Amino acid sequence: MSFADLVVADATKIVNGEHLLMGGVPSSWGKQPVCAAPFYKRRYTWDGDLVMGCTIGCDFCYYRWGNNTADTIGKGKEGLRQIATPQQVVQFLEQSRLFKAERDIVMLCARSDGSMQVGEITEFLRIFPHQNLVFILHRVPFGKRQIENWGDDRRAIFCTTLTPVSEEFQGSPIKPPEQMVGLRRLLEAGIPAKRISVMLGPMNSNNVAEGVKLIEELAGIGIEFLAYRGCSIGNFGVASEDDKLRKVGFLDGKQDETSKPKGHQSYRMKNWLAPGVEASVLHTASECGIRVHRHTGTLYRDEFGMPIPYNRNNRSRSSELGPWRKVSPRRIDEYARSLGYNPLSVRETEEGYLVALPEGEVATEDGAMTVGCEFETSVIFNNHRIAPTLGDLAFYAKNHLFWPLPEGWETVR
Numbered sequence: 001m002s003f004a005d006l007v008v009a010d011a012t013k014i015v016n017g018e019h020l021l022m023g024g025v026p027s028s029w030g031k032q033p034v035c036a037a038p039f040y041k042r043r044y045t046w047d048g049d050l051v052m053g054c055t056i057g058c059d060f061c062y063y064r065w066g067n068n069t070a071d072t073i074g075k076g077k078e079g080l081r082q083i084a085t086p087q088q089v090v091q092f093l094e095q096s097r098l099f100k101a102e103r104d105i106v107m108l109c110a111r112s113d114g115s116m117q118v119g120e121i122t123e124f125l126r127i128f129p130h131q132n133l134v135f136i137l138h139r140v141p142f143g144k145r146q147i148e149n150w151g152d153d154r155r156a157i158f159c160t161t162l163t164p165v166s167e168e169f170q171g172s173p174i175k176p177p178e179q180m181v182g183l184r185r186l187l188e189a190g191i192p193a194k195r196i197s198v199m200l201g202p203m204n205s206n207n208v209a210e211g212v213k214l215i216e217e218l219a220g221i222g223i224e225f226l227a228y229r230g231c232s233i234g235n236f237g238v239a240s241e242d243d244k245l246r247k248v249g250f251l252d253g254k255q256d257e258t259s260k261p262k263g264h265q266s267y268r269m270k271n272w273l274a275p276g277v278e279a280s281v282l283h284t285a286s287e288c289g290i291r292v293h294r295h296t297g298t299l300y301r302d303e304f305g306m307p308i309p310y311n312r313n314n315r316s317r318s319s320e321l322g323p324w325r326k327v328s329p330r331r332i333d334e335y336a337r338s339l340g341y342n343p344l345s346v347r348e349t350e351e352g353y354l355v356a357l358p359e360g361e362v363a364t365e366d367g368a369m370t371v372g373c374e375f376e377t378s379v380i381f382n383n384h385r386i387a388p389t390l391g392d393l394a395f396y397a398k399n400h401l402f403w404p405l406p407e408g409w410e411t412v413r
């Protein structure tokens, strides 16, 4: 069976509020249409798009597993949907209370590829009045047009994902040798390596040998750092075609195919990487002197100097990120109140500062990471959810945490 014949497990179910913001309602919804939001989550970065959808159509694309995004991936230009104009995207950021101008990373093309919207991104950069870094995800090799339009803007970070290809793992239709040409082009045009962010993955036992060769090549041309990824499968209403995923080598038979953080509804497997695969990456990286990151938190902090939260999924991440800062609980209380929460108390614990919210009030991961980032510390909550429910969006709307929400969002139940 091909992806065109995907079995939609539940064609109309909207799993939670993040799912709605990610893709809007599915085409088969049958009631009032509701569009996707320009930005659908705030974790270490603001993840969003001007245009969603991607004609490249990698077999392992996460958005294949969303019943409201599957028909935007690998469906040609008909699959592309404009979510918002550059002006609307700027307004969304400026009006969303969780967004901090001059600080937060804006990640464009989270559900798409930059190559299909060069004009829109250029216009966004032209009118966005703040100094926030803007990461542009772009799998297609970078060319003259991208360099001409974004090269002189020091906020623009050129990001690309290289998926190692082997006989056993067919990878993406966009192959690393062509992408290496694009990366060389950036460096030759004078784009500093600190403005080039490479992601290597997904990786498993089928393509790690080629991944290691790519690390050597990247270091050889002057790339200074990269992040590496395991394999993920999404879970937003579309069943994964495991037979196909095995055939193309994405599932290697040795992964824990159901491993994900507790409470995560949006993943069936999240960023799973075998210890042996990771050891090969680390060994090669240290041999050729390239800095590598398993966690995007260290990538943004150490390579881009960004403040980051030290809490993740309502726990301290000090084992991966190092110790969290000491801060006055009173300041956390005041800041949480400025976002619309009503803390009963804030006290220091081993996991970070525990904010007790009244019954019925819940901090989502978007809010929790914003508070943690503000103080570069770990902030956890007695009531916490990794993603907003549809009900939590009412709190987002009331307090303009993300604003405006897509028209008609409140009709979705």
Ligand code: SF4
Pocket: 054, 055, 056, 057, 058, 060, 061, 062, 063, 073, 074, 111, 112, 113, 139, 172
């Ligand atoms: S290039 Fe990225 S967005 Fe496009 S299909 Fe592949 S994984 Fe998905």
